[in-house]
Amino acid sequence: MNKECSPPSHEVAESIAPLICDLPVSQQHEIHRVIAKLTKFEGPLPPPHLLKEYEQIIPGGAERLLMLLEKQAAHRSTIEQQLVNADIQAKRRGQAIAAILSSLFGIIAGILGYFDHDWLAGCIALSTITSLAVIFVLGKQPEPSTSAA
Numbered sequence: 001m002n003k004e005c006s007p008p009s010h011e012v013a014e015s016i017a018p019l020i021c022d023l024p025v026s027q028q029h030e031i032h033r034v035i036a037k038l039t040k041f042e043g044p045l046p047p048p049h050l051l052k053e054y055e056q057i058i059p060g061g062a063e064r065l066l067m068l069l070e071k072q073a074a075h076r077s078t079i080e081q082q083l084v085n086a087d088i089q090a091k092r093r094g095q096a097i098a099a100i101l102s103s104l105f106g107i108i109a110g111i112l113g114y115f116d117h118d119w120l121a122g123c124i125a126l127s128t129i130t131s132l133a134v135i136f137v138l139g140k141q142p143e144p145s146t147s148a149a
Contacts, residue, residue, distance in 0.1 A: 044069050098135070102128055 020028050041047050046054075046065070054061040105128040113121035 044073070098132070102132055 020031055023031070041050075051062040051065070054065060058064075105124055109121040109125040109128070111121075112118075112124065
């Protein structure tokens with residue numbers, strides 16, 4: 001049994017290096033390969049040891065990678081701000097249209113009531129008020145019911 005111990009290539013391998021050194025060399029290489037495949041990181045920044053390796057392979061590579069991440073974060077922030085602004089504008093536009101339409105229907109109901117069309121004026125006024133109340137209470141237009149008839 002050959003007891004040559006190959007050096008670990010990652011922090012994970014360093015923590016289990018004594019266990020790996022007790023295995024035959026062929027198994028050590030296999031375990032190192034598996035550990036290398038399972039090593040991962042989360043988030044936008046790679047771990048410092050990977051940045052160091054990037055810098056060794058491509059001089060200035062780590063700086064370029066960090067600049068790329070900064071640009072991506074700024075781009076994402078800009079897009080999110082544009083979405084928020086567009087949502088605010090759409091809500092303002094909807095409120096303006098609702099105010100105009102409710103005023104228009106109120107005026108129509110008033111005119112109809114003045115010319116002795118009380119029932120029609122009442123129906124228009126009541127439906128307008130009910131629709132506005134439902135929209136403001138729910139915060140959106142009511143969804144159609146999906147009950148089976």
